[in-house]
Amino acid sequence: MASRPLDSRNRRTGIIALLAAVAMLGMGYAAVPLYRLFCQVTGFGGTTQRATDGQAASAAEIARSAGTRTISVRFDANTTRDVPWDFRPLQVTDTVAIGERDMAVFVAKNNSDVPVTGSATFNVTPVQTGAYFNKIQCFCFTEQTLQPGQEVRMPVIYYVDPKILDDENARDVEQITLSYTFHKLEKQGS
Template sequence: MTTATLEQKNLRTGIYALIGALAMLGMGYAAVPLYDLFCRVTGFGGTTQRASESDAAIAERLAQSAGGKTISVRFDASTARDVPWTFRPSQPTDTVQIGVRDMATYVARNNSSIPITGTATFNVEPEQAGKYFNKIQCFCFTEQTLQPGEEVHMPVLYYVDPAALEDENMQGVEQITLSYTFHKAKDQGS
């Protein structure tokens, strides 16, 4: 093998390695948004769905075929250690008709002497219920700023999709838990 041929093979191998490294780097950056998209589409990990008013209207029409079946929804609230808020649901549970819009409220109070901006993360348990739990309006869609001592009531408008009744993985599920945790907004720092 000549020196020129060996140098060409080495150059080609180096180019392939560089392309492979760049592809892996690109996949690393794309992993988080792709995983988020996957969770929202499938309900994986208890990720809830975001619905529009028209989606809710369709679900309410479908609810008639659900025969007035109900399910219990339990509400859970917590805060990260660095968020000096009191955060709780207005009521711990509610029984809702499947396919019919309902509203829950959470109460948050800033116990500190400075304004705090928080953002809520959420999930649903059991995990298989995530793709059927649809939020139309939610305080978790935007950051919330509370002034010192301020207390606010934050609503969540939601419904449970009647398609849950057709899913064999949902058979025997009598209660869905909607859980929120408030964290400081990224621009707030620690």
């Protein structure tokens, strides 16, 4: 008779442990998208912000009313070892007016004899400027497939938010580096 309550407690403990394990597994899968969302919202770790044309126009208006200050933007392009592409910016540095839209162009060429699909990750340094670097349009928002020997030009339309001038940790920055790294994506079903 004493074994029935013991069996019941063991079963309950086992179910609780199983539920805890499933919950931890779920949190493990949710961690990456939640961290990405956190970085995109806060600019943490040099993550740039996505902006609309309307936000860019507002920033430009603010910058014009506050007076124009410029900042140097350096462009960096990399690929992982499994991406057989030449990938580079057309212009390595550019001086831009804070708050004004500008465009950088990157060139990618597939040097292999097969189509290659890649996705670009990006960041901005110094990291405290990530919250103020806004991209309106970017090749990094979508996957890129290059056919054998194909060369493409990929624009990035961006601006540096004038609010950077109000941040004591970022206002004296003279150069921002925007860096991209292409990673190979395996096609679904292949």
